[in-house]
Amino acid sequence: MKKNLHTIILVMSIFVNILLLYLFITEVNPNLSLNLTFLLIAAATAIAYILLKNKFSELMPVKYNSLSEINEEVTKKKGNITFKDVAGLDEVIEELKVIIDFMTNTEKYNKMGAKIPKGILFYGPPGTGKTLLATALAGETNSTFISASGSEFVEKYVGVGASRIRALFAKAKKNAPSIIFIDEIDAVGTKRNTDNNSEKDQTLNQLLVEMDGFNSNEGIIVIGATNRIDMLDEALLRPGRFDRTIHIGPPNLKGRLEILKVHTRNKPLDESVSLVDLARKTHGMTGAHLATMCNEAAILAVMRNKTKIGKEEFEEALERVIAGLKKKNPSGLEKERTIAAYHEAGHALIGKILNVNVIEKISIVPRGEALGYVLNFPKDDSFLLTKTELKNKITMLLGGRASEEIIFNEISTGAENDLKEATKIAYQMVCNFGMSELGNRVFDLHLVKSTEMIDKEVDKIINSCYTFARKILLEHKDKVIAIAEKLLEKETITKEELEEIIEEKTSMCV
Ligand SMILES: Nc1ncnc2c1ncn2[C@@H]1O[C@H](COP(=O)(O)OP(=O)(O)OP(=O)(O)O)[C@@H](O)[C@H]1O
Ligand SMILES: [Zn+2]
Numbered sequence: 156m157k158k159n160l161h162t163i164i165l166v167m168s169i170f171v172n173i174l175l176l177y178l179f180i181t182e183v184n185p186n187l188s189l190n191l192t193f194l195l196i197a198a199a200t201a202i203a204y205i206l207l208k209n210k211f212s213e214l215m216p217v218k219y220n221s222l223s224e225i226n227e228e229v230t231k232k233k234g235n236i237t238f239k240d241v242a243g244l245d246e247v248i249e250e251l252k253v254i255i256d257f258m259t260n261t262e263k264y265n266k267m268g269a270k271i272p273k274g275i276l277f278y279g280p281p282g283t284g285k286t287l288l289a290t291a292l293a294g295e296t297n298s299t300f301i302s303a304s305g306s307e308f309v310e311k312y313v314g315v316g317a318s319r320i321r322a323l324f325a326k327a328k329k330n331a332p333s334i335i336f337i338d339e340i341d342a343v344g345t346k347r348n349t350d351n352n353s354e355k356d357q358t359l360n361q362l363l364v365e366m367d368g369f370n371s372n373e374g375i376i377v378i379g380a381t382n383r384i385d386m387l388d389e390a391l392l393r394p395g396r397f398d399r400t401i402h403i404g405p406p407n408l409k410g411r412l413e414i415l416k417v418h419t420r421n422k423p424l425d426e427s428v429s430l431v432d433l434a435r436k437t438h439g440m441t442g443a444h445l446a447t448m449c450n451e452a453a454i455l456a457v458m459r460n461k462t463k464i465g466k467e468e469f470e471e472a473l474e475r476v477i478a479g480l481k482k483k484n485p486s487g488l489e490k491e492r493t494i495a496a497y498h499e500a501g502h503a504l505i506g507k508i509l510n511v512n513v514i515e516k517i518s519i520v521p522r523g524e525a526l527g528y529v530l531n532f533p534k535d536d537s538f539l540l541t542k543t544e545l546k547n548k549i550t551m552l553l554g555g556r557a558s559e560e561i562i563f564n565e566i567s568t569g570a571e572n573d574l575k576e577a578t579k580i581a582y583q584m585v586c587n588f589g590m591s592e593l594g595n596r597v598f599d600l601h602l603v604k605s606t607e608m609i610d611k612e613v614d615k616i617i618n619s620c621y622t623f624a625r626k627i628l629l630e631h632k633d634k635v636i637a638i639a640e641k642l643l644e645k646e647t648i649t650k651e652e653l654e655e656i657i658e659e660k661t662s663m664c665v
């Protein structure tokens with residue numbers, strides 16, 4: 156729009172200039188022939204054109220400059236964003252410190268003949284800081300940061316995706332040490348078709364070739380980012396390619412507080428603002444949401460001619476961000492949070508009482524589709540499981556649903572995966588392990604004429620486990636409530652904290 160206006164003004168001023176020139180020439184020498192007059196005007200216009208040529212090029216549509224534009228776009232030279240700008244991802248940063256050592260002390264590893272990883276894959280929901288982390292890694296290692304987006308290869312550079320990949324790696328080699336960051340890698344990295352001929356597949360093949368081609372000690376690391384790791388072609392995840400995968404999830408309470416600190420670092424805050432309070436109110440939000448909220452609050456303060464950002468501005472900015480989230484999630488965040496807390500408390504308590512696996516962490520910070528999770532590992536490396544152990548596993552899986560039913564007198568869709576897993580184990584008990592009343596034999600579900608008997612046995616197992624889960628939870632309802640309340644307060648509970656809550660309640664009963 157602005158450029159069109161410039162063009163119109165330019166054309167008009169050229170026209171006026173020609174007119175003035177004509178009037179000037181006829182004024183100075185009224186006897187000059189018409190031909191000579193126009194010749195003089197043409198010469199003056201040509202000179203003016205040459206002088207203005209540089210200005211003209213600025214008015215050209217952007218695409219004429221696209222060749223240089225592409226180069227600009229992919230390379231950002233040694234930025235100054237570092238890990239101090241990334242908050243709430245301490246564990247991830249710890250993991251990346253090894254990569255920094257690889258990149259900064261390459262010699263040390265070369266001498267030992269150690270191979271440095273070539274590719275790291277960041278996966279997790281949007282806005283959690285994947286791009287930020289890659290940029291910070293470049294900042295920390297003083298590397299050239301070359302970034303591209305997977306969707307560009309299939310949308311913008313149609314027909315030249317593969318050669319763009321080649322150019323990207325050539326550039327990285329020339330400017331090593333470098334970090335190549337490919338956002339939305341799923342756009343080129345989804346499972347290939349069998350014919351291998353589509354634009355996307357050719358681009359992906361080229362990416363695989365390039366990753367195999369460079370020597371891991373050349374000082375190049377490729378970082379891919381995706382929200383959909385499940386869709387990626389397995390070839391991408393093989394050793395020597397993206398063989399390190401790092402999950403980057405939404406921040407917990409402590410993480411959110413740290414992110415808020417980073418994003419209010421250079422902002423004057425009124426005393427009324429409590430970041431701890433804001434962190435509590437922003438459950439389920441990502442770093443990107445929090446950054447937006449802080450910025451909105453600052454803008455509101457400017458609009459209100461304030462010298463500092465007050466509590467009101469933050470509250471209003473928070474409401475705006477929540478309104479945006481609620482549009483996507485009409486059931487309301489608070490309700491889901493409470494259900495998730497009691498659901499996870501149910502799993503955890505049964506797991507603890509029946510001694511199923513070692514519970515490392517319980518959380519109601521959403522992860523993937525799940526609204527919460529109990530992180531647990533097998534107690535030892537034994538391959539054999541007894542019938543009781545399998546039934547306890549099922550009981551723990553059903554503990555989430557049972558807890559919801561006991562507390563809210565209502566059940567939710569949140570137990571889908573638990574039910575799938577519990578049913579799978581029950582079928583295995585009946586069909587593979589001979590652990591039902593049908594006797595010590597196996598069943599091939601594809602060969603049996605009717606699955607009625609098997610289904611009945613599966614039902615029996617599931618029902619008895621569910622009754623058992625309810626019994627345990629009803630007996631220890633105070634503990635379920637205590638765990639859930641702690642989860643609502645802190646969002647993540649460690650193994651030790653869980654033990655503390657259980658012990659505290661137990662001693663109170665005695
Ligand atoms: N952990 C964090 N610490 C500080 N700021 C963060 C964090 N996570 C996100 N942000 C803020 O949100 C912005 C967007 O995050 P970023 O682009 O890195 O997310 P992403 O995970 O790459 O998302 P996408 O998948 O949409 O590309 C960052 O520029 C930063 O301002
Ligand atoms: Zn569950």
